[in-house]
Amino acid sequence: MNRPHDPAHGTPPECRAFRASLEATAEAPHARACAACAAAMALRQGLTSALRRAPTPPPALASREFLAGVHERIVAGIEAASSLAPKIAEPIETPAAPLRAALGDQLARALATPPTSPGEGRWQDVRRAVIDDIASRRAARTRIAVWVGLAGAAAAAMFLVVGPGSDRVAVPTIVFADLSSAPSGDFTVVRRGADR
Amino acid sequence: MRLVCNSVIRSALRALAVVAAATVAPVAVAVAQADQAAALPSLQSIDQAQRSQDYTAIQVRRFVTPATPGAPASVTSVRERLEVAANGSAKPTFALTFLGVEGEPAGSPLQLKWQQTYARHGAQFFAHGSFRVRDLQVASANYTTHDFGPVTRAGRTARRLVVFPTSVDKSIWLVEIDDATAVSLYAAEFDSHLNLLAEVEAVSFTDAVGTFMPQASTAAAVTDFVAGKSAMGDPVGLVEPILAATSEYSLDRVEVQNDPLNGSWKMTLTYTDGVDQFVVVQSPGTPDAFAALPGKANGGAVIGRFRDAAMSALVFWEGGVSFQVAGRGSLRRLDDLAKSVYLQALSSN
Numbered sequence: 428m429n430r431p432h433d434p435a436h437g438t439p440p441e442c443r444a445f446r447a448s449l450e451a452t453a454e455a456p457h458a459r460a461c462a463a464c465a466a467a468m469a470l471r472q473g474l475t476s477a478l479r480r481a482p483t484p485p486p487a488l489a490s491r492e493f494l495a496g497v498h499e500r501i502v503a504g505i506e507a508a509s510s511l512a513p514k515i516a517e518p519i520e521t522p523a524a525p526l527r528a529a530l531g532d533q534l535a536r537a538l539a540t541p542p543t544s545p546g547e548g549r550w551q552d553v554r555r556a557v558i559d560d561i562a563s564r565r566a567a568r569t570r571i572a573v574w575v576g577l578a579g580a581a582a583a584a585m586f587l588v589v590g591p592g593s594d595r596v597a598v599p600t601i602v603f604a605d606l607s608s609a610p611s612g613d614f615t616v617v618r619r620g621a622d623r
Numbered sequence: 624m625r626l627v628c629n630s631v632i633r634s635a636l637r638a639l640a641v642v643a644a645a646t647v648a649p650v651a652v653a654v655a656q657a658d659q660a661a662a663l664p665s666l667q668s669i670d671q672a673q674r675s676q677d678y679t680a681i682q683v684r685r686f687v688t689p690a691t692p693g694a695p696a697s698v699t700s701v702r703e704r705l706e707v708a709a710n711g712s713a714k715p716t717f718a719l720t721f722l723g724v725e726g727e728p729a730g731s732p733l734q735l736k737w738q739q740t741y742a743r744h745g746a747q748f749f750a751h752g753s754f755r756v757r758d759l760q761v762a763s764a765n766y767t768t769h770d771f772g773p774v775t776r777a778g779r780t781a782r783r784l785v786v787f788p789t790s791v792d793k794s795i796w797l798v799e800i801d802d803a804t805a806v807s808l809y810a811a812e813f814d815s816h817l818n819l820l821a822e823v824e825a826v827s828f829t830d831a832v833g834t835f836m837p838q839a840s841t842a843a844a845v846t847d848f849v850a851g852k853s854a855m856g857d858p859v860g861l862v863e864p865i866l867a868a869t870s871e872y873s874l875d876r877v878e879v880q881n882d883p884l885n886g887s888w889k890m891t892l893t894y895t896d897g898v899d900q901f902v903v904v905q906s907p908g909t910p911d912a913f914a915a916l917p918g919k920a921n922g923g924a925v926i927g928r929f930r931d932a933a934m935s936a937l938v939f940w941e942g943g944v945s946f947q948v949a950g951r952g953s954l955r956r957l958d959d960l961a962k963s964v965y966l967q968a969l970s971s972n
Contacts, residue, residue, distance in 0.1 A: 454655035597923045599969060601962050603937075604916065606929040610938050613744065613891070614902050616752045618821070618934040620686035620699055621733075621740035 641712035663770050663802035664782050670756040672805035677832040680705045685822040689932040700725035706835045718835045719745040747838040753823040754796045754810035762897025774799050776808040777825045792953050793899050804830050814953045820933045842878040851877045855888040858907035860942035862967045868959035872896045901950025909945035926961050937961035
């Protein structure tokens with residue numbers, strides 16, 4: 428027999444082990460003996476079945492006025508933005524009643540509440556990372572320019588040292604081979620006619 | 624006193640007559656010489672006649688095959704009818720019709736062979752086969768004319784003229800120019816050793832032309848090398864020659880030709896110094912006939928050369944293109960031109 432689950436003393440270790448196990452169901456022996464774990468199993472089954480169903484979005488979310496309002500707010504937010512701290516986190520004007528009806532009061536309130544903006548330290552980290560990135564790109568460009576300059580100087584040196592010599596070598600020797608008869612062609616016919 | 628006065632007046636009149644004779648006589652001689660000079664044919668009057676004079680001529684064209692170590696020289700005389708309708712340009716509308724080989728029975732195989740040759744190459748016989756002023760300005764710079772007096776040709780009065788090149792390695796022309804029309808009635812071509820190379824002689828001449836069918840040609844004239852290359856479908860390996868050795872010649876015409884039998888293309892670039900001509904012919908997609916020669920097989924460059932007194936022909940292959948540089952035999956500078964074109968072809972492939 429398992430010790431009864433007393434919330435004031437926290438969850439007993441055997442209950443935590445049971446709930447973490449893959450075999451944890453409402454029909455398991457531990458759940459039959461422990462009312463708290465039986466309730467947790469029943470809640471889990473209910474949530475699981477609830478999550479398996481895709482919630483039906485309220486028709487108001489698909490309305491053109493709602494989407495136009497979202498668009499206008501984003502545009503206005505971008506136009507008014509003066510710092511990296513985004514205003515996208517501000518609460519949007521939702522059609523409260525249908526959303527609440529579909530998701531429940533607490534969940535709807537949670538969705539409508541702006542998330543906590545990142546702290547000043549995080550934005551400083553981002554700013555530092557951006558500056559470091561720009562600095563590293565500038566350094567890479569400088570390195571490329573140095574290498575291109577070196578390669579150009581090397582090519583010029585190669586041309587000056589090797590080029591004239593290779594030109595002399597590259598000119599092929601053309602020899603003439605005397606032919607015993609005139610080759611065919613229009614000019615030959617003009618000069619010789621049909622006799623050739 | 625009266626006698627003295629009469630004597631003085633007579634003396635004065637005599638003096639005036641002598642002065643007048645001394646003044647007028649040179650002027651009269653100069654005018655007479657000017658009249659004679661105006662009647663003499665010139666490159667300018669020949670060029671003008673080519674642009675403006677219609678005519679019909681029956682003429683004999685003589686093809687001379689120079690002697691070789693194994694064969695004596697031979698001449699074939701072909702009778703032809705030339706009909707010309709001037710169009711204002713140096714290239715008039717014309718038709719050249721084969722009439723027969725002199726001394727050969729009608730219907731013989733030789734007659735048929737020459738008839739076919741005329742059907743295929745008649746346009747080239749007219750354009751390249753004899754004396755013409757092809758560019759008056761450069762012809763005047765490269766040739767001088769010398770009058771050799773009056774003659775009678777084809778029952779018409781004419782003047783004999785020698786057209787002499789300023790460079791010794793070109794043909795010398797003896798032409799007889801009709802007095803009335805300035806059309807050439809006779810043209811003979813000689814090399815620098817005065818060997819006869821070709822001849823065209825009119826046997827009858829009429830200064831008018833009836834309706835005729837212009838000479839057919841499968842070659843299409845284009846404006847320049849780039850246009851010709853484009854018309855051929857931009858094949859690789861063609862070369863626009865750089866004329867260093869023959870700088871007094873300039874491009875006269877560009878023609879492209881498609882062989883209907885095998886679909887192969889040919890571009891013919893014709894250059895002229897005003898009278899003389901040579902051609903550079905390029906045919907892409909032609910197998911290299913010299914590939915098996917020892918010099919070529921070892922990676923060398925070989926130009927095949929045929930030369931006699933009448934013609935020079937230099938042939939070579941590079942980059943799948945066959946090249947032929949051909950001109951009159953005395954123009955030995957064509958060797959340098961062929962080498963130059965070969966080097967251009969090597970550098971572009």
